Amino acid sequence: MAENHKIAIVILSWNGEKLFPKFLPSVIRNSTEPGTEIYVADNGSTDHSTAFLKEKFPSVKIIELEKNYGFAEGYNQALKQVNADYLVLLNSDVEVTPNWLEPCISMLKADKNLAAVQPKILSYEKPHQFEYAGAAGGFIDLFGYPFCRGRILNRMEPDLGQYNSPTPIFWASGACLFIKAESFKKANGFDGDFWAHMEEIDLCWRLKNQGYKIAYQPVSVVFHLGGGTLSYNSPKKVYLNFRNNLFMLFKNLPRNQFTRIFFARMILDGVAALKFLLGFHFYSFWAVLKAHASFYRNLGKLIKKRKKLLKLTTVKKQTEIYRGSIMWKFFIQKKRKFSDLNFNPEK
Structure with a gap:
C-alpha cells in the first residue's frame, strides 16, 4: 500500500474508558500499514477516558471535543481536525482482525466512483453470526425501512459463507465505515x-x-x-430511529415518489405506534409520537435541505432499494433471510 495515501482510523468515543482495554489493542495491532494513524475523538466524556488513553495507549492520537455532539455531529467536528485521504470511522466496541484495512482501501483506490465500503460485520458475542448494525451490507425497502444481507429486522443469520462475494449495497454501516475523505467532505458529512x-x-x-x-x-x-x-430496545433508540427515518425520507426521496411513499410511511408509523400501545409498550408508543412531533418542528429546515439536495441529484432510480415492503415479507410472508427476498441489487 503506497505511503502517500494517508489512512485515518477515527474512533468517536463517549465515556468509553471501559471499552478501550478490550477493543483498542486489536486496532493498534492490526493497523500497521504505512501512512495509517489511529485517532480517538473524545465526545465530551465525563469519565477518565483521555487520561486513560494517554497513559495506556500513547500511540493513539486524541481529539478532545468540548461537549457531547452526538454521533453524527461529533464525527463532523472531529474530522475537521484530521488530514487523510481515506477515513475509517470505527465504533469503540469493534474488534478488528488481521488484514482488515487493505481489502477495503484497495477497493476505494480502484474505483473513482466508489465513495464508501463496509467490511463483513459479525457479532462479538456470537462470532459465527452476523451483527445487527450492518451485517453483510445494508439496504432499504420501498418505505425506507433498513435491512441487511444477514439481518432482516431483528433476525440475524449465521455466517455460512453465503455472503462472501463483494457486492454493491445501498448503505454502509457507521460501526465500521471506510470512506474517501473527499466524498465525506463533498457531501458535507453527516447531518448533525x-x-x-x-x-x-x-x-x-x-x-x-x-x-x-x-x-x-x-x-x-x-x-x-x-x-x-x-441499548437496542431503549425508547430513546426507538425515538431516534423513527424520527431520523422521517428526516431521511423527506430529504432524499425522488420527486416522483415523494408524496405516495411519505404518506404511506406516516400511516405505517401510526400502525407501529398502535402496536406498541396494544402491547403495553407505552414508552415506545410515546417515542413514536415524540418522533413525529420533532419531525413537524423541523419541517422548515427539512424543506430547505430537500430543495438543496434535489439540485444535486443526478440519479433518479436506485437499484439497491428493494421495491417491496420488508415488513410485509417479514410479518405476513414469514421471510427471515435475505435470500428469501429474491432481491438482486445489481439489477
Missing part, C-alpha cells in the same frame, strides 16, 4: 440534526443520488459488540 442512528444511511443515500457507489468487502472482517452506548 440526526444526533445518532441512520446518519450513515442518509449520507450514503445522498452520495448515491449524486452518482457515487457504496460496496461491501467480505474479505475484511470485524466483530461488533453492539448496544455499547445505547
Whole structure:
C-alpha cells in the first residue's frame, strides 16, 4: 500500500474508558500499514477516558471535543481536525482482525466512483453470526425501512459463507465505515440534526443520488459488540430511529415518489405506534409520537435541505432499494433471510 495515501482510523468515543482495554489493542495491532494513524475523538466524556488513553495507549492520537455532539455531529467536528485521504470511522466496541484495512482501501483506490465500503460485520458475542448494525451490507425497502444481507429486522443469520462475494449495497454501516475523505467532505458529512442512528444511511443515500457507489468487502472482517452506548430496545433508540427515518425520507426521496411513499410511511408509523400501545409498550408508543412531533418542528429546515439536495441529484432510480415492503415479507410472508427476498441489487 503506497505511503502517500494517508489512512485515518477515527474512533468517536463517549465515556468509553471501559471499552478501550478490550477493543483498542486489536486496532493498534492490526493497523500497521504505512501512512495509517489511529485517532480517538473524545465526545465530551465525563469519565477518565483521555487520561486513560494517554497513559495506556500513547500511540493513539486524541481529539478532545468540548461537549457531547452526538454521533453524527461529533464525527463532523472531529474530522475537521484530521488530514487523510481515506477515513475509517470505527465504533469503540469493534474488534478488528488481521488484514482488515487493505481489502477495503484497495477497493476505494480502484474505483473513482466508489465513495464508501463496509467490511463483513459479525457479532462479538456470537462470532459465527452476523451483527445487527450492518451485517453483510445494508439496504432499504420501498418505505425506507433498513435491512441487511444477514439481518432482516431483528433476525440475524449465521455466517455460512453465503455472503462472501463483494457486492454493491445501498448503505454502509457507521460501526465500521471506510470512506474517501473527499466524498465525506463533498457531501458535507453527516447531518448533525440526526444526533445518532441512520446518519450513515442518509449520507450514503445522498452520495448515491449524486452518482457515487457504496460496496461491501467480505474479505475484511470485524466483530461488533453492539448496544455499547445505547441499548437496542431503549425508547430513546426507538425515538431516534423513527424520527431520523422521517428526516431521511423527506430529504432524499425522488420527486416522483415523494408524496405516495411519505404518506404511506406516516400511516405505517401510526400502525407501529398502535402496536406498541396494544402491547403495553407505552414508552415506545410515546417515542413514536415524540418522533413525529420533532419531525413537524423541523419541517422548515427539512424543506430547505430537500430543495438543496434535489439540485444535486443526478440519479433518479436506485437499484439497491428493494421495491417491496420488508415488513410485509417479514410479518405476513414469514421471510427471515435475505435470500428469501429474491432481491438482486445489481439489477
